[in-house]
Amino acid sequence: MAASAPPKSVVINAKEISIPTGLFINNEFVKALGGKTFEVENPATGKVLLSIEEGQAEDVDLAVKAARKAFDGGWADSDPAWRASLLHRLADLMEKNRDEMLAVEMVDSGKPLNQASTVDLPASIGTLRYYASWADKVYGRTAATVPGTFTYTVREPIGVCGQIIPWNFPLMMFVWKIAPALATGNTIVMKSAESTPLSALKMCELIREAGFPAGTVNLVSGFGPTVGAAIANHMDIDKVAFTGSTATGRVILKAAASSNLKKVTLELGGKSPNIVFPDADLQKAVDWSVLGIDFHAGQVCHAGTRIYVHEDIYDAFLAAFTKKMASIKVGSIFSSETDQGPQINRSQYDKILGYIDIGKKEGATLHLGGNPVSKDGGYFIEPTIFTDVTPEMKIVKEEIFGPVVVIAKFKSEDEVIVAANDTSYGLAAGVHTNDYQRALRITKKLRAGTTWVNMFNFLHWSMPFGGYKESGIGRELGGEALDNYTQVKSVFFNMGIPTPTHTSFVA
Template sequence: MDQIARTLSLPETPREFGFFIDGEWRHGRELAEQRSPAHGVPVTRVARCTTDDLNDAVAAARRAFEDRSWAGISGGERAGVLLRAAEILRRRRDEVAYWEVLENGKPIAQARAEIEGCIACFETAAGAARLLHGDSFNSLGDGLFGMVLREPIGVVGLITPWNFPFLILCERVPFILASGCTMVVKPSEVTSATTLILAEILTEVGLPKGVYNVVTGPGRSVGQAMAEHADIDMLSFTGSTGMGRSCVHAAADSNFKKLGLELGGKNPIIVFADSDLEDAADAAAFGISFNTGQCCVSSSRLIVEASVADEFERLLVEKMARIRIGDPLDEATQVGAITTEAQNRTILDYIAKGRDEGARLLTGGEVLEIGAGRFIAPTLFSGVRRDMAIARDEIFGPVLSSFRFETVDEAIAIANDTVYGLAASLWTKDLDKALVVTRRVSAGRFWVNTIMAGGPEMPLGGFKQSGWGREAGVYGVEEYTQIKSVHVEIGKRKHWIG
């Protein structure tokens, strides 16, 4: 692996992975081959699990939860396991990033930075494991004492997407473990490698058998069965709002399991005339191009004050023209390949819709011929109306729609004119204006004079149709607990029957 990390060459043959249940590796009867989105060559072969495999994984997670091998130990002991995992992940950072690039198509420099964020997630969760606590009530009179206990919810099903396979996994797994829960993970069928590598790491650090299980395969079969499974106590799903709605129906029709949902976004970046326009232009270019726009918090709606709109769009076009797009194994690359052929078609279809509906294409919009991969130039449309498809739908690609406003109220109205409420970015030097807009725009994450900043100490999640619940930080541990009220009577009971 050290040699691969130095040369950043493609693997000579695809790497085969089993799946992981109850501390043991199993071999799939059928394997699915994944090709590099940037190079078109086979890179991994991963098992297509069955619902029987899922049932085995859930049963293993249930046994591990009930035997208290994880839930019954102290927060400090759980913290020790998580810290050891962070150390091993630090040693294996380049290896994990390499396989992330091969399956997903993101640039290697970006992948390494994401792994650093994953290490921070494990370290943060270790601290949260020690700090998780209940409460007490000494206000019920001399004869009664009250306690509120936080208990792990039980077996968690975790379904993760293909756009950030390892980062989104690590924004959840260590916090689920900190709570004392056990889990079954189903990664996207096209980006399963790094989720399986994490099984190796957690085994090495001494996580008890059955606490972390991985089943691989299609969402329409294994993922749906997970959502419907009556012995899963909570489901955490990250993906489209449409699939999130399916999870809600499946949970209601099975056991009313608790749901944590991080879903779609059509996120605004609001630029006022008094902002540093160079900084804001750089942020807008980054916000739509990062991870080729395949990012739920991607800033896909530019809302710019009319008096500076022409100047700002000119700055932005110049910025976007200088983005380095290419082979993701090249250290200099900033934007890599589109992960799946289906997503590539979707993005190109929306670009065509933008043209057809009368939006003005300022830059990008074309397919880039780079080797055998799927590459699309970051795209900016101006003159976008709020009823256009590119203005309303989550494209999940590097396509930015530009709007103009005259007043603060108009900017807020445009920002909130969406079914989503995941994230927003605001650019101004006026503190009063920043606080007004921050309070009135519906978004679970808000950035002022920055974009996509923060760390695992802060909660993640959305408003409206962008999801339910919160991940990361102490909030992300509490999300996987349930509260029990305990009343303790002191002294002899006052009898009801005389």
């Protein structure tokens, strides 16, 4: 085993907080075998917070061996009630360490206090408790359909699961991945995003304190081409779950196919439409649509980046929407008055500003914003609205992942359905109307895994989340997520079938 890696103290909002710096393998924080480290930056200031260990393929191998030993050594067959108690204990520890968890999540991802404290932390705790309650309810079925036999099915854990999470929701994505996997008896080798590894490291500290057996959860911090590729290609990983870009999802799917044909689930990109009909409650539609684009500075895969407004109310909606967007407070993540924090890093900041330039060059009207915001050296961008857009423009077609929205008029239901579905993505969509027959009609026609009526950007751990088309494979959350981490075995007991002949076997 590699040498131990000590934690480091970081001052966050005038409070000193200890953060692990090692890879988490077999319940120990250890140094990377290759001797490399990498720096972690605070996106709100652009300054380095600390350096942590950088994993490589050989570290993934160690983590997989630890996970396999834990799986075969009893975790897979452990009492589900015990697994549930550990998940509840982990949730208890998150509540006990609330202030530290919030502070780390905020400087890790750039989330403002009012978002991290009301969404990310409570939703993560709720998800853990939800899957704890599932642990002893993963049932098979009995079948009386085969004469002369007693037959039944059991749902068993898949095995060692590789999990690769994104940078936009580092705490919540960590929990979304581990909770259903652990509840069903799997073990984990996790890769956090290189931009946001700190929340995952703090969670591993709590996992050990909660009493999870060594090797049950392992975390190898590092980069996609090394750690991510090693997980996707590893011959002793039975399943890989990835959340991130569609382009990376394709790479992982190919790697899984060319290695051991491991099971794959993917939650990928989006370019979600948000449709406002003339009978909608105008202010309500405006408020939800602003939340739909500006939550976490637009760095949300299901953000409502394309708003289609009926021509009869277009001017009124645009005026009210513009007023609301202009009132958004961009600034310190520790202020309770801040609505929007920074983009995650310089690369993403430059990419978003590049798309804004493309939008202007393609002939769209920059209706609001579009400029950098000077705040403490961080990566802040004004909330931005484009109007006078056409379907072929890049800002209409491509995922920007920033506080940039396009607004277009429509005349008829048929027209807007075509426009809404004119995308390779299919993650989410919204409809605003007080005609519920229309709402049912439209949601049925939208090619998206989640559709909202008179709201947007609202998820719950009890409801499945995932995409149509190039937005992914499989579902996170809800009971459906358990299907990702279990496999079905059929069992036949002979209860009187005589000695077999070639005619007694049915294939």
